[in-house]
Amino acid sequence: MDASLGAPPHDVSALPNFTPYPRAKRLRRLATSEDAYLSLPELAAYTGLSQRLLRTYLQDPTRPLPSYRFGTRVLVRRTEFDAWATQFRTAGGERIRKIVNDVLADVKKRA
Numbered sequence: 001m002d003a004s005l006g007a008p009p010h011d012v013s014a015l016p017n018f019t020p021y022p023r024a025k026r027l028r029r030l031a032t033s034e035d036a037y038l039s040l041p042e043l044a045a046y047t048g049l050s051q052r053l054l055r056t057y058l059q060d061p062t063r064p065l066p067s068y069r070f071g072t073r074v075l076v077r078r079t080e081f082d083a084w085a086t087q088f089r090t091a092g093g094e095r096i097r098k099i100v101n102d103v104l105a106d107v108k109k110r111a
Contacts, residue, residue, distance in 0.1 A: 037068070037075040046078070047085075063087060 044051045057065040058074065066080045 035077060035079045037077055038081070040074055040076075043076050043081065047081070 038046060040051045040054055043049075043054055047054075054065065054076075058067055063084075065076065066084055068075045068077075
């Protein structure tokens with residue numbers, strides 16, 4: 001512990017003139033807010049998808065990503081994104097295998 005600062009050396013908040021990264025508080029708040037509005041960079045961090053792919057989904061003609069536009073700013077509600085993303089859920093391998101086997105069995109019966 002550094003006696004001149006009164007805190008352990010890894011505690012940067014004890015440093016003189018320390019200003020935390022301004023978005024850090026907001027990102028922590030977003031992490032705890034169930035129904036937060038996320039910007040595209042925040043949504044990209046939340047999902048692991050690229051901003052480019054998210055912008056492509058915003059303009060998809062058949063299933064566009066629900067969003068709110070304020071001038072050039074795009075916001076997406078987290079719960080709406082989660083609901084929208086469920087359409088991309090894939091079935092498990094066993095389920096697909098059963099469907100294929102059922103179709104093949106039906107084809108064999110007709111032949």
